[in-house]
Amino acid sequence: MKKIMKVSIRELVEFVYKEGSIDLRFQARSSAVNGTRLHQKLQKQYKEGDEKEVFLKGEKAAGGLVYHLEGRCDGIHYDDSEVTVEEIKSTAKKLELIEEGSRVHWAQGECYAYLLAKEKQLSHVGVQLTYIEVESERTKSFKQIYSIGELERIVNETLVAYTPFANVILTNEENKMKSVTDLIFPYPSYRKGQKKLAGAVYKTVSESKSLYANAPTGTGKTISTLFPAIKAMEEGNSRWFYVTAKTITRTVAEEALLLLEKEGLAHRTVTITAKDKICFKEETICQKEYCEFANGYYDRINGALIDILTQETIITRPILESYARKHKVCPFEYSIDLSYLVDGVICDYNYIFDPRVSLKRMSDESKKKTNLLIDEAHNLVGRGREMYSASLKKSAFLQIKKMYPDHDGLRQGITAVNKQLLRLKKEDGADTRAELDDQLVESVVSFIEIAEQCLGETGREWSDEFMQLYFDSISFVRISNLYSEEHRFLIERSSRELEVKLYCIDPSKLIKQVTRPYQSSVFFSATLHPFSYYFQQLGGSEEDYRFLIPSPFEHNQWKVGIHPISTRFRDRERTLPIITRSIEETFNGYKGNYLVFFSSYSYMQEAYDRLNKESLDAVVLIQEPNMREGEREEFLGEFRSDREQPVIGLAVLGGIFSEGIDLKGDRLKGVIVVGVGLPQPSVEQEIIRDYFNGMGMNGYDYAYVYPGLNKVFQSGGRLIRSEEDRGVLKLIDDRYLTPKYQALLLDEWKGYRIVT
CATH class of the missing domain: 3.90.320.10 (Lambda Exonuclease; Chain A)
Structure with missing residues (x-):
C-alpha cells in the first residue's frame, strides 16, 4: 500500500x-x-x-x-x-x-x-x-x-x-508514532505529586482544554509536562511548543528530551535562539551584499532541511549552528523554517505571544494541532504587559527630521506627527486617559506609509535611528489596534521631551485571545502564588482546569528565620548596619555557599560596601548590571561544593540569578532575602493599583505585594532542589510578621523562628 x-x-x-x-x-x-x-x-x-x-x-x-x-x-x-x-x-x-x-x-x-x-x-x-x-x-x-x-x-x-522531502517527513512520522506508543516514564518512580501533575497534563491535552498548575520546586515540572504531552500524540498528529522566559529553562527542557530519547523516543525538536544571539556576523544585517548566509538562502535551504531532519532529533543551538555553517544558510531563518516541520519547539514567549515577533506562518489549522506548555508562567504577566504596550518619543521624530532635511515627503510626515504631539503637550487634559487618541494614531499611520515609500527607494541608505523609529511606529499602531478598556493612554511631559505610551494594565484577555486557537494550553510554575491572582492575570476562566499541589519536600529541609527589621527606603541608612550584621551572623552560624538578594542594585552595592569582609571567611561576589552569558556562567561556576573557602553571592531580586538556576546539594547552603521585593512606585504601578481598586479588588496587592512576593518565592526557591538538600532561608523585613504576609507565606516556610 x-x-x-x-x-x-x-x-x-x-x-x-x-x-x-x-x-x-x-x-x-x-x-x-x-x-x-x-x-x-x-x-x-x-x-x-x-x-x-x-x-x-x-x-x-x-x-x-x-x-x-x-x-x-x-x-x-x-x-x-x-x-x-x-x-x-x-x-x-x-x-x-x-x-x-x-x-x-x-x-x-x-x-x-x-x-x-x-x-x-x-x-x-x-x-x-x-x-x-x-x-x-x-x-x-x-x-x-x-x-x-x-x-x-x-x-x-x-x-x-x-x-525526497516528503519521504523524510513520512519516515520520521512513522518512527515517532511507534516510539510514542512504547514510551515509558524515564525514572524508576514518580516523585510526590509528579504522577498527578502528569495525569492532569495528559487529560488537558486529550480534551483540548487549558490547565493552570502550581507545582512547587522539586515536582519535576519539565518532565511532568513534556512526557504526557508527547504521550498524547498517540491520539492524533499533534505537536507541542515549550515556551519560557529564560535560556536556562530551555536547557532543562532539552535535557528532559534527551532522557526520553534514551527511553526510545524518536521525534524531532528544535530550539529557537534570538536572531541577534545566533547571527554569525558582527552585525545583524540580513542583506545578500553583506551576509553570505543570507545570499542564496532559498537555493540551499531545501538540502539543509532534508539533511538535518534525516540525521538529527534534538536540534539544539550548537547542532543547528553546525548544519547552518555546513549548508551556508542563516541559522535564525533555518530554525524558523524547521519550527514548522518538527514535532516540538522550545522557544521564548515572544514567538507565541508577542504581536511583533510571533510565528506568522502558523495557520489556525496548524494551531488546532499544537499544544502550548508555558513554563515559569508567572513571568508571562509582566512580559504580557510589555508585549501589549508601546510608546513613542517626540525627540525621535525630530532627530530624523534633522538627519534628512532634504526629503520633503518625510519632513511632511514627521511634521504631521509632531503637530499632534504638540497639541497633546499643550492640552490641559489628564496625563492618564482611558480613550485612545485617534488623531495621533492616524498621523503615525501616515508616517509609516511615507517611511515605507522611503525605504522602498533604491540606492539610498537609511540610518539605524530611522529604522528604529519606523519599527516603533509600527508597534504603536499594532498595539492601537489591540487597545481596549484594559489599556491606558499615557502622556509623560518634561521641558525637553514628550512621550506617549499605550500601556496595558491587565494582559489577561490578550493572553487568552492568543491561546484560544491552540489545541490546549498548560500554564505551570512553582510560584503561581497567590493562585487566584495568577489565574485571573493569565486569562483563566470557569471551564479551565486548576491544579495545586504541596511541595514534595519535607518541611524540616528548610531552616527558616524571619528577622523583623525595616528595609523601607526611609529607614535604610539606619537599619543597614543591623542587616549586614544579620547576614554575617547567619553565614558564620551555618557555613557554606550563600545567595543574598536585594531589591535594587544600589541597595545591594551599599550592603556590599558595608559588609565586614574580614569577619567572613568567604569570597564575596556581586551581580553586575547587564552581565553577558559568559559572565553569568562564571558567577554560577563559583558555587562549587568542593570549595575550601565558601562564596557569598549578592544578587538582585527578580534578576538573572533569582530563578531558573539549579544549585543542588552543597553548591548552595543558604539564601537570604532582604526586603519584600515591592516594585518601585511609578505612574504605571499606580495605574495598575487604581484599575484593580476600581474592579473591587485590592489594587495595592495587585500592583505591589503579589509581584514583589513572587520574586521572594522565586529567590527562596533556589535553596531546596532535591530530597537530599538542606539549607538556611532568612527573610529580613518586619512585614513578614504582619497578617497579610503571614497569610501569603508558602506552607513550607511557615515553620519559621523569629530572629532577634
Whole structure:
C-alpha cells in the first residue's frame, strides 16, 4: 500500500520553486494587512457567477507516494466556455519591474487549476496572475491557458521534486508514532505529586482544554509536562511548543528530551535562539551584499532541511549552528523554517505571544494541532504587559527630521506627527486617559506609509535611528489596534521631551485571545502564588482546569528565620548596619555557599560596601548590571561544593540569578532575602493599583505585594532542589510578621523562628 502525504499547495510550491536570497533591507510591515485589504478590493469587482476564496482538494500519485493536495485559491472566473483560476499577489515592487510573474506564483495557480480541472472534468483551464502595487493600487495581470495534460505534467514534476522531502517527513512520522506508543516514564518512580501533575497534563491535552498548575520546586515540572504531552500524540498528529522566559529553562527542557530519547523516543525538536544571539556576523544585517548566509538562502535551504531532519532529533543551538555553517544558510531563518516541520519547539514567549515577533506562518489549522506548555508562567504577566504596550518619543521624530532635511515627503510626515504631539503637550487634559487618541494614531499611520515609500527607494541608505523609529511606529499602531478598556493612554511631559505610551494594565484577555486557537494550553510554575491572582492575570476562566499541589519536600529541609527589621527606603541608612550584621551572623552560624538578594542594585552595592569582609571567611561576589552569558556562567561556576573557602553571592531580586538556576546539594547552603521585593512606585504601578481598586479588588496587592512576593518565592526557591538538600532561608523585613504576609507565606516556610 502506498504511503499518503497530505500537503497544502502553497507549502508544496514554496518548497520546490522558492529561490534567491533573504533580503530584509526592507519589507513593508503593514503589507500583510494591506495585502488582505487589496485582495478583497479586487475580489469585490468580480462579476456575478465568479467565485472567490475557493477551497480545492484532490489526490495525485507521484514519486511512489499518494499526495492529498489542498488549498484555497483567490478566485475563479467563468467567461462563456472559459474557466480561469486567479492568483492575486500584493507587491511593494513597481509594476514596471515585474515582467512575467514569479515561477512560485505560477506554480501555485497551476496546481489550483489542475485540482479544479479534475473536479469539474475540464479539458482546459486558464491561470491568471494579478499583481497589485501596494502604494498606487495599480494592477498588472498575466494569463496563460493550459490543457489538462500540461497541468498533469507540471503537477507531477512538482510532486516528484518534493518527494525526497516528503519521504523524510513520512519516515520520521512513522518512527515517532511507534516510539510514542512504547514510551515509558524515564525514572524508576514518580516523585510526590509528579504522577498527578502528569495525569492532569495528559487529560488537558486529550480534551483540548487549558490547565493552570502550581507545582512547587522539586515536582519535576519539565518532565511532568513534556512526557504526557508527547504521550498524547498517540491520539492524533499533534505537536507541542515549550515556551519560557529564560535560556536556562530551555536547557532543562532539552535535557528532559534527551532522557526520553534514551527511553526510545524518536521525534524531532528544535530550539529557537534570538536572531541577534545566533547571527554569525558582527552585525545583524540580513542583506545578500553583506551576509553570505543570507545570499542564496532559498537555493540551499531545501538540502539543509532534508539533511538535518534525516540525521538529527534534538536540534539544539550548537547542532543547528553546525548544519547552518555546513549548508551556508542563516541559522535564525533555518530554525524558523524547521519550527514548522518538527514535532516540538522550545522557544521564548515572544514567538507565541508577542504581536511583533510571533510565528506568522502558523495557520489556525496548524494551531488546532499544537499544544502550548508555558513554563515559569508567572513571568508571562509582566512580559504580557510589555508585549501589549508601546510608546513613542517626540525627540525621535525630530532627530530624523534633522538627519534628512532634504526629503520633503518625510519632513511632511514627521511634521504631521509632531503637530499632534504638540497639541497633546499643550492640552490641559489628564496625563492618564482611558480613550485612545485617534488623531495621533492616524498621523503615525501616515508616517509609516511615507517611511515605507522611503525605504522602498533604491540606492539610498537609511540610518539605524530611522529604522528604529519606523519599527516603533509600527508597534504603536499594532498595539492601537489591540487597545481596549484594559489599556491606558499615557502622556509623560518634561521641558525637553514628550512621550506617549499605550500601556496595558491587565494582559489577561490578550493572553487568552492568543491561546484560544491552540489545541490546549498548560500554564505551570512553582510560584503561581497567590493562585487566584495568577489565574485571573493569565486569562483563566470557569471551564479551565486548576491544579495545586504541596511541595514534595519535607518541611524540616528548610531552616527558616524571619528577622523583623525595616528595609523601607526611609529607614535604610539606619537599619543597614543591623542587616549586614544579620547576614554575617547567619553565614558564620551555618557555613557554606550563600545567595543574598536585594531589591535594587544600589541597595545591594551599599550592603556590599558595608559588609565586614574580614569577619567572613568567604569570597564575596556581586551581580553586575547587564552581565553577558559568559559572565553569568562564571558567577554560577563559583558555587562549587568542593570549595575550601565558601562564596557569598549578592544578587538582585527578580534578576538573572533569582530563578531558573539549579544549585543542588552543597553548591548552595543558604539564601537570604532582604526586603519584600515591592516594585518601585511609578505612574504605571499606580495605574495598575487604581484599575484593580476600581474592579473591587485590592489594587495595592495587585500592583505591589503579589509581584514583589513572587520574586521572594522565586529567590527562596533556589535553596531546596532535591530530597537530599538542606539549607538556611532568612527573610529580613518586619512585614513578614504582619497578617497579610503571614497569610501569603508558602506552607513550607511557615515553620519559621523569629530572629532577634
